[in-house]
Amino acid sequence: MVRRxxxxxxxxxxxxxxxxxxxxxxxxxxxxGRMVFSGLAFTVAPGGALVLRGANGSGKTTLLRLMxxxxxAVAGQLAWDNRAIDDPDAxxxxxxxxxxxxxxxxxxxxxxxxxxxxxxxxxxSRDTVITDALDAFxxxxxxxxxxxxxxxxxxxxxALARLVVAPAPLWLLDEPGNALDESSLAALARAIxxxxxxxxxxxxxxxxxxxVDGGSTLxxxxxxxxxxxxxxxx
Amino acid sequence: xxxxxxxxxxxxxxxxxxxxxxxxxxxxxxxxxxxxxxGVGPExxxxxxxxxxxxxxxxxxxxxxxxxxxxxxxFEDGTLDQLVLTGAPLPVVVLAKVCxxxxxxxxxxxxxxxxxxxxxxxxxxxxxxxxFALLLGTPTVSLVGAVGAALVxxxxxxxVLLSLLVLPLYIPVLIFGTAAVEAALIGRASTPMLSVLxxxxxxxxxxxxxxxxxxxxxxxx
Numbered sequence: 001m002v003r004r005x006x007x008x009x010x011x012x013x014x015x016x017x018x019x020x021x022x023x024x025x026x027x028x029x030x031x032x033g034r035m036v037f038s039g040l041a042f043t044v045a046p047g048g049a050l051v052l053r054g055a056n057g058s059g060k061t062t063l064l065r066l067m068x069x070x071x072x073a074v075a076g077q078l079a080w081d082n083r084a085i086d087d088p089d090a091x092x093x094x095x096x097x098x099x100x101x102x103x104x105x106x107x108x109x110x111x112x113x114x115x116x117x118x119x120x121x122x123x124x125s126r127d128t129v130i131t132d133a134l135d136a137f138x139x140x141x142x143x144x145x146x147x148x149x150x151x152x153x154x155x156x157x158x159a160l161a162r163l164v165v166a167p168a169p170l171w172l173l174d175e176p177g178n179a180l181d182e183s184s185l186a187a188l189a190r191a192i193x194x195x196x197x198x199x200x201x202x203x204x205x206x207x208x209x210x211x212v213d214g215g216s217t218l219x220x221x222x223x224x225x226x227x228x229x230x231x232x233x234x
Numbered sequence: 235x236x237x238x239x240x241x242x243x244x245x246x247x248x249x250x251x252x253x254x255x256x257x258x259x260x261x262x263x264x265x266x267x268x269x270x271x272x273g274v275g276p277e278x279x280x281x282x283x284x285x286x287x288x289x290x291x292x293x294x295x296x297x298x299x300x301x302x303x304x305x306x307x308x309f310e311d312g313t314l315d316q317l318v319l320t321g322a323p324l325p326v327v328v329l330a331k332v333c334x335x336x337x338x339x340x341x342x343x344x345x346x347x348x349x350x351x352x353x354x355x356x357x358x359x360x361x362x363x364x365x366f367a368l369l370l371g372t373p374t375v376s377l378v379g380a381v382g383a384a385l386v387x388x389x390x391x392x393x394v395l396l397s398l399l400v401l402p403l404y405i406p407v408l409i410f411g412t413a414a415v416e417a418a419l420i421g422r423a424s425t426p427m428l429s430v431l432x433x434x435x436x437x438x439x440x441x442x443x444x445x446x447x448x449x450x451x452x453x454x455x
């Protein structure tokens with residue numbers, strides 16, 4: 001079901017999802033022999049937001065990839081609705097991950113890129129939904145252009161437009177504000193607000209999270225191992 | 235559309251837009267094969283005797299050129315992360331990508347092989363077994379190659395490593411593929427060899443998608 005919201009801002013409701021709470025406890029992760037963080041716990045309620053903060057290298061990206069199930073934790077457990085996540089495919093099916101790499105195929109047009117992800121995630125692609133998603137991130141006039149002609153900011157907006165073509169209860173966003181101008185940041189803020197209004201949860205790694213209202217903050221510096229433990233695992 | 239057909243359609247569309255990649259493979263196959271009459275000499279009976287083996291070896295090397303493309307581009311631009319996170323079983327995604335690879339490199343190789351066989355003076359009796367052997371053998375080449383391509387993701391000079399890893403595994407396919415052609419030339423039935431090639435294909439089809447999926451999960455970690 002696709003229906004435009006009032007005001008014509010480009011947001012829309014497309015399909016439905018089962019909202020849930022996402023949590024983790026006792027999480028620890030090691031990269032290249034170095035403990036990145038340990039004893040980390042978090043909870044995101046339906047409609048909630050969690051902002052990850054921390055210096056460069058403090059493990060924001062690592063934690064997001066761990067939340068997505070791409071990276072394995074050395075300790076701890078992730079849970080959905082307080083049930084431990086043991087099927088990575090089922091978990092993957094309820095999340096959208098936007099990382100540093102934008103996963104855009106330069107040889108396909110902007111619309112074709114979106115259409116691919118939509119049919120992959122929803123089993124169908126609808127032009128109205130694609131058009132609305134392009135509108136939401138001001139990409140409509142570029143729909144027929146090959147993606148290789150896009151600027152860095154436009155590529156990033158195209159990556160973000162993927163979020164709205166196929167709804168999922170959990171968004172994991174790694175520095176989504178990078179390379180975005182003022183109006184695109186506002187579009188991102190609107191998309192996140194609409195997602196949360198429908199009961200979706202969002203986890204954002206960001207230095208300046210002006211696009212998330214409220215929500216809790218997790219400072220990864222608090223979970224960094226102490227210096228003497230730092231290299232002991234090697 | 236299912237995950238399989240969506241991924242297959244996208245890869246075919248990409249291959250069509252970047253058709254130079256497939257053409258390079260076919261061009262390599264043609265040039266490498268045509269080198270043999272120059273190197274071995276123009277004696278018809280010598281060429282006819284080695285034709286089956288030459289075509290198989292050059293086809294394997296040509297296919298090898300394209301193998302690292304199966305996953306490397308997706309790995310570099312972040313698509314692989316997203317494909318792992320579709321929520322659909324990863325072996326299905328793998329199978330779709332391997333299918334696309336076979337359709338864009340295996341099938342063109344099969345189509346030009348009879349033309350190249352003419353330059354090697356392959357006797358008439360050898361053409362049908364050659365095409366059938368390639369038809370049954372090249373899917374195995376793509377399937378086994380995908381495991382190697384997934385394993386070398388993220389390594390420097392992965393292409394060289396890939397050939398060291400995968401070429402020895404192609405030896406059984408090479409032996410039976412060549413034997414199928416040679417059997418026909420001495421008037422024997424080539425069906426036993428073709429059956430063995432079909433067996434290899436079923437075996438690869440059974441194990442390769444799972445092994446490749448496991449290697450891909452390692453690669454994105």
